[in-house]
Structure formats: C-alpha cells, structure tokens
Amino acid sequence: MTPLSSSDHTVRDLVAAADRERRARTAFSRVQWLAPRVAGAALIVAVTARWFGAAAWISWAAFAAGLAILAAFWVVSRRTRATTDAIALAVDTDAGLAGELRSAHWFEAQSARDPWAQFHLEHATARAGAVDWRALYPTSRSARSWIVTAVLATGVIATGVRFPARRATAQAATTDVGAIGAELPADVQARLARLMAQLDDAAMDPDAKRASLADLKKLMSSLDPDLQKKLQAALEKKSLGNDTKATADQAKADDPTAPKNVTGDLPDDLKWAQENLAAKSAEADDKKPASGEPASPTKSGESGAATLQAQAEPNGKADAAAPIVREAASDEEGKKMMGGGGPMGGDSRPGAGKTNNNAKGAAEALLVAQNLRKELLEASADAPGDNVDKEDLRRKTEQGKSSLGFTRAAAPRTVDPSRSAAPPPVPEPRRSLLFHYFIRR
C-alpha cells in the first residue's frame, strides 16, 4: 500500500484508505480468531471421514475450503468501498480530528465551494494526511493462535496421509477370507460363500440363520484344522464372530428345551418376593412328609395316586378338592389354564414332574408376582372404573373452584354520593405551582 500524503489524495480518498485500514484490523482479528477453529473443524472432519472410510482428499478439501473462506473474508474486508458520513465520523473520531474530517468529507462532495469551504478542505486534507493510519489501526498479532492453527493443519494432513481408513481395514479382512477360501476345493468354496451370504442376509429368518450357522460350523469342522484356525481368525476380523455369537445367543434364547429365567424381566422387589415365596413354599412342601402325611402325587410318581390320597383323607375338604383340580388340569389345555394365574397353578399331572415341589412353589410365586405387577400397573395408571372406584375429588374440586370464581362475581355497586370522600388536599409545596399553572392559562 502506498503511503498516504495530502498532496495527491482528496479527503474522500483519505477517508477510504483509513476505513480500509480500520476494517483490515478488524478482519485480521477475526481471521486470527477463526483460523484455529477452522483448522480444528477440519481436523474433526478429517478424523470423522477417516473413521467412516472416506478418502483422504475430503478432509483436505474441507481444510482448503475453510482457508479459502478466511482468505475471501480477508480480501473482502480490505476492499475499498464507498465512504459514507458514518464512516467518516468513525474515522474522524478514531483519529481525534474533532469533526474536521467528517465535515470536509461532506463539503468535498459539494460542487459549489466558497473560500471558507476551500480553506476547510485544504486544512482537513493536510491534517488527515499527517495521520499515520497504520499506527492508528495496528493489527494485534497473536503467535499462539497461528501456532495452534499450524499444529491443527498438520494434524489434518497427517490424518489423511498416515492413517488408513477404518472401512478399508475391514475390506482387507474380507479379502483375507477370500484368500483363505482360495485354498479350499471349489465345491467347498461355493458352499462357504452361500452360507456366508445367508448369514449376512439381515432379512433372513432366524431359524434359517441358525440352520446356516450350524451348517457352517459343520463345514468348518470338516475342514483341515489349520484352515479352520485361519478361517476363524478371518471371520473374527470381519466381525462375523459377533454376528455369529448374536445368532447363537438368539438360538439359545429360542430353544424351548433350555431352562428359562422366569424372573428375568421382573423388578428387583418382585424377584425377591418371588424367591422368598418360592423358598417358603419349598420349605412347606419339605415339611409335609416329615409330619407323616401321605406322599403327594408328585412324589409317588403314580397316576391317580392323588385321587386315592384324597379319598383316604375325608377330613380336609380343601385338600380333597385340590387333587381333583389337578387331575382336571392334567391335560395340555388344563395345564395352560392352571399354570397361569389361578391359585391352583402348576403342573399337577400325576407323575408329570419329578420337580413338582419346586414347580408348585414357582407357580405360586409367579402368581404372586403377577398380582404384584398388576397392582403396580394399577397404581401407576388411574383408570376410572378399574382401579379408581371413587371420583377424582381433587380435580373436580379445582374445576369447581374456577367455575365458582365466575359465578360468585360481585354485583356492581351503586354509587352513593353522600358517602363519597373529598379529594385529598394539594400538598403545601405544590400549591403555589398549581396556582401559577392555572393562573397562566
């Protein structure tokens, strides 16, 4: 930039140059503030892009775009623009020219000038030309900001150069599987590929998936042990192991023969209540043979023993009724009905369960748990007619209050002039002012 002098510049030129310096200072401060942030954002973009397997040039392009925006902002900020009175006023105030530059800025735009205006212009030009605008608008350089920017920019470049994309690594693992598969016979390769495709198919039925997994395991077991190890390692790299494990877990969960944890989805307090009841029930069952009573049908393991026992026990009506119900529930449908929520739940088929004592206790516990759950659900949801047998007095009362507020509105009173009070007297300090105010009008 050429130095400013009063000889070859008009007042408007000087104002424009000063304004450019002023904006440049502001722009430099902003660029200095923005640069490390742009570099940091570019680094985040670079890391994210590499994480998702994007090409390295994307991060570099993001960084270059940020730099380009900053450069464009810098160039636009330093561009000379048309000066206004507000700009002249700002520059004048900064330079301490006491309004001379602003006034001259306006007079210079006028066509007709008298000697006074001309004198004013010359004087203003000389004064403004003597001002060192760069010293007036110094750019405050912050080394730390630029060092941070450089470090982050290096990080952006290094992220693209030094670190391979994560997806590319996964693809390499797939390639390993293919390479291992090349050592297999053609029919085994085709079968392996088909099974792999089935396992990868997300929309596939879980049963079919389990069957595919079993086939795959069977196929792998028939391979050479070295190949098995390599293939297993390759599959683990491809994260197939997790999928397989998930599929195996699902298969295990779906297996009807596998023991289930009936309390798995219950709250802790219900679990405790269930276990406590189960323990008590088991204890009670254990005590019965000890007191000399006949063995229960479940213990005898003989069909019809409970009926015989009931016949042999004429005094206990309830005890006699229970085996009847149990026998009625010995078929599959009855088992379902009784096993659910009734007090006689559980597998009561004669000889149906060698663990019938525990099953009976568990059924009772389950019944209690279901009742508790029902209470819990009812307590958390007020359903009129279900668990709320009274009207919601509180809400009704609130609503009633709001309506009462309107209905109890006081009737308009009639004014009784005889009871109206006189206005307050005018304070003594204001009396003279009041008097003069009205006298003047």
Next chain:
Amino acid sequence: MTVVSVAANIDQFRERFVRITREVGKRIVGNEEIVQHTVTALLAGGHVLLEGIPGVGKTSLVHTLADVLHLKFSRIQFTPDLMPADIVGTNIVQEHAHGGTFFEFQQGPIFANVVLADEINRATPKTQSALLEAMQEQSVSVGRTTYQLEQPFLVLATQNPLEMEGTYPLPEAQLDRFFFKLKVMYPAETAMHQILERTTTADTTPVERVMDGPEILEMRHVVRAVPIARPVQSYAIRLTMGSHPESAHASPLVKRYVRYGASPRAAQALALAGKIHAITRGNAFVSVEDIRAVAMPALRHRLLLNFEGEAEQVSADTIVSELLAAVPADAKE
C-alpha cells in the same frame, strides 16, 4: 475573499473575542463561561436572559460589557407600573418658536446598543411585549412611525428565580426570542476572594474599551461565513426536534415532562452559536461538539414543561442533558 484571508479572518476573530472576554473578566470573576456566552449572543445578534439570585453580578456584567464595547448603554428597571411608552418612548407636544405646537417623538431607553432590562419579570405582560418588536425586528413602532434601532442591538434581561410573588413569568413567545438563557451561579470560594479584593479596596479595576460597534458588526459578518456541513446541521435539527414529545428523537424525559419543545429559532441559535464556538477554537468548520457546547443555553428556556413536570419541579437542564445523551451524532438511516 481568498483562502489566505479566511485564515486571517479566523485569527482576527479569535483575537477580538479573547480581548473582549479578557477585559470583561477583569471585573466579572468566576463566570467566564457566562461572559463567553454573552459575547457569543452579541456576535450572533441575539439577546440574553440572565437568571440568578441577587448579588451574583448580573447587572455588573452588563455594565462591564457596555464599557468594554464602547456602546451606548441604557438600563430599564422593570416594575409592575412600568408602561410600554416608558420603554419605547412617546410623542410629546412641542411648541414652535414662532408659535404653534407639534408632536415630537421622545426616544425611550430602548434606543441604545446594550439595553439592560433588569428584573424583566416584574413588569406586566403588556410592557414585556413592548420589547418583542425591538428584540426580533430591531425596530420600534410608535403610532404610525417605525424607528430602526441602532446596530448592534443587544437586550440583556435579568430575572430573579426566587421571588415569585408579584411577578409575571415571561410568555413563551418572548422567551423564545432570547438567544441564550444563562444561569448565573453563585461564585466559588476562590472567586469570592477575588471579588472582595477588587471591590472592597481602594483600588478599582478599570476596563478599556477594546471594541466598537462597527468591529462587532464585522465579526457578525465573519460568523455567518463559517460553513456548516449538512450532517452537523442535521444534528442540530434532530436535537431541536428531539425536544418535542411527539418526535421520534424524543428522549423519555421529554416524552414525560415536556408539553412543547423548542422552536426553529432554537435550531438557528444552535447553528449560529456553534459557528461562533467553532471559530473561537480556530476552526473554519462546525462540528457536533460545537453544537453540543451551546445546546444547553440555547434550549433550556425553550422547553415548556407540562403540569407533571412543573409539579415535580423537573429542571429543563436535566431534560436537555438527557436529550444530548440520547440524540446520536450520526443519523441512523
């Protein structure tokens, strides 16, 4: 006029202005700003209303100014029974030497260069209004004849803000004709020492006549040649408009306490006084700071407060100060 002569005019103006104020300052102590504003009003062709408690030097200031300027001076003591004819003059019957009578106009005390209207608010509005034509038109009409007043013509009126019994506050029309309203404050302790030393000893402080009427008229001509840029003029206008409660530039205090704001005469006073303030600083231009420097004496008597403002005894100075703070130097377009 050339550029060189402009610089010479500015220097000469400054030198004369300083000479007047310095000479007046020999007698008037502690009120330099009052002296400068009084001379400013004189050079702008305006009139000054001096308000202050008795004994602070209002009348002395006027006397001293008349002595320094070598101008014809007259004093009118305003009383309730003062009549307009006592101010402007009257036709009296004269007798010819050869017999017969005729009317001859006997000039009143208004026919002077510097007129001191002492305690102007003690006269009736009828008498006060006798000054209206003289102050605005610089002429006096008696019967069918209009008499031009000698230039420069300056009315310096005083009023006492304390004794309100038996007074007639100046009507707004007459208040508006005063260029400045200056409040003469009680002098400070150091100034009191100087006053006592000058007035209670055998030594008197003589003042010289440093200027005459034609020189003052020449200075008035220079003042009106000072250019003022449109943005600065716009600021003076916005300041004036801002004193109106319905204006967009009005400050909260104006909206609450002012009934009527300043008239266009206020804008004229701001521009003219701003020019004088600028040229006394050696500038050939008017800045916003020049306008702000003279805004208080130019606006304070032109604000007509409403009942709420008078009841709460809100000072016009407070409102003008807030107005100066509220109106920006540049127009937000």
